[in-house]
Amino acid sequence: xxxxxxxxxxxxxxxxxxxxxxxxxxxxxxxxxxxxxxxxxxxxxxxxxxxxxxxxxxxxxxxxxxxxxxxxxxxxxxxxxxxxxxxxxxxxxxxxxxxxxxxxxxxxxxxxxxxxxxxx
Amino acid sequence: xxxxxxxxxxxxxxxxxxxxxxxxxxxxxxxxxxxxxxxxxxxxxxxxxxxxxxxxxxxxxxxxxxxxxxxxxxxxxxxxxxxxxxxxxxxxxxxxxxxxxxxxxxxxxxxxxxxxxxxx
Numbered sequence: 001x002x003x004x005x006x007x008x009x010x011x012x013x014x015x016x017x018x019x020x021x022x023x024x025x026x027x028x029x030x031x032x033x034x035x036x037x038x039x040x041x042x043x044x045x046x047x048x049x050x051x052x053x054x055x056x057x058x059x060x061x062x063x064x065x066x067x068x069x070x071x072x073x074x075x076x077x078x079x080x081x082x083x084x085x086x087x088x089x090x091x092x093x094x095x096x097x098x099x100x101x102x103x104x105x106x107x108x109x110x111x112x113x114x115x116x117x118x119x120x
Numbered sequence: 121x122x123x124x125x126x127x128x129x130x131x132x133x134x135x136x137x138x139x140x141x142x143x144x145x146x147x148x149x150x151x152x153x154x155x156x157x158x159x160x161x162x163x164x165x166x167x168x169x170x171x172x173x174x175x176x177x178x179x180x181x182x183x184x185x186x187x188x189x190x191x192x193x194x195x196x197x198x199x200x201x202x203x204x205x206x207x208x209x210x211x212x213x214x215x216x217x218x219x220x221x222x223x224x225x226x227x228x229x230x231x232x233x234x235x236x237x238x239x240x
Contacts, residue, residue, distance in 0.1 A: 001182070001201070006192045025168035025196050026218050028148055048145035054192075062121070072126045072174075076145050081121070096216060098146050 006032065006054060009120045010092050017112055019095055019103055020120040031095040032120070038086040040112050042105035049077045049097045056091030060084075126152065126174060129240045130212050137232055139215060139223055140240040151215040152240075158206040160232050162225035169197045169217045176211030180204075 004022050009032055013020060016036045023030035035058060051060065052074040059068045060075055061084050067075055077083050085093075104113045124142050129152055133140060136156045143150035155178060171180065172194040179188045180195055181204050187195055197203050205213075224233045 001187070001195070001198065003187050003189055003193050003195045006194065023170060023194065023196050025170050025198075025216065026148060028146060028216070030170065030194070030216075050143060050145050050150065067121070067123050069123050073123050074126065074143065074150070075121070075123045076143050076150075078121065078145075096145070096148075096150075 006094070010034070010054070012120050016090070017103070018114045018118070020118050021116075022120055024099065027099055029095075029097060029099050029101075031097075033093050033095060034090060035085060035087045035093055036090040039084050040104055040107055040109050041082055041084045042107040043082045044077075044079055044097075044101060044105040046079050047098045047101050048079050049095065049101070051075050051077070051085070052094040052096070054092040054094055056087060056089060058085065058087045058091040058093055061086060126214070130154070130174070132240050136210070137223070138234045138238070140238055141236075142240055144219065147219055148216060149219050149221075151217075153213050153215060154210055155205060155207045155213055156210045159204050160224055160227055160229050161202055161204045162227040163202045164197075164199055164217075164221060164225040166199050167218045167221050168199050169215065169221070171195050171197070171205070172214040172216070174212040174214055176207060176209060178205065178207045178211040178213055181206060 019031035019033040053069045139151035139153040173189045
């Protein structure tokens with residue numbers, strides 16, 4: 001039961017697209033991630049996924065539209081909906097989703113699929 | 121699938137200790153709340169609860185210690201652990217917890233127990 005200071009956690013890593021676990025509750029995980037560039041298209045078969053932008057600008061692209069977000073904006077992507085995430089410049093994002101979700105969903109990608117359960 | 125801008129949502133109400141639902145995923149709810157003063161002691165029998173401070177200073181008190189938090193700090197209170205929340209000046213807090221949790225947990229309080237499912 002210790003508090004987590006997000007700025008301290010974000011300062012502990014530099015790599016992009018590698019979520020770090022900072023909290024667990026009710027079978028869900030709270031992760032933080034730094035992003036830059038464009039992530040592969042994918043969907044999650046049975047998990048909804050929430051993104052909350054902490055710093056920078058971040059977007060979630062769907063096949064028919066794009067949702068642009070800045071700090072303090074959040075979006076929930078329902079299960080089954082194809083999407084990809086992207087950021088032109090580095091952004092910091094908080095993710096809330098069920099335990100042990102594969103970050104690339106239905107896709108396995110040599111570059112982007114990240115290990116689970118990496119704690120900070 | 122619309123984004124939520126937290127500042128806009130917080131601007132839509134003024135009352136304290138009345139959580140507003142801003143998102144739902146995987147059986148969990150994302151709520152925002154304005155707080156000031158001291159909330160009743162309580163626990164949640166089977167739900168863990170997460171607080172993320174958005175603005176101001178907020179504390180979670182346990183029987184044996186106090187966790188003081190500012191913006192960008194979060195704390196997970198495990199199920200069953202007695203606690204109360206407090207803020208000397210108004211603060212804005214994001215809450216993650218399972219659907220339909222009673223805010224006062226095992227306690228029913230005429231002043232503080234708030235209705236569930238109030239959406240913004």
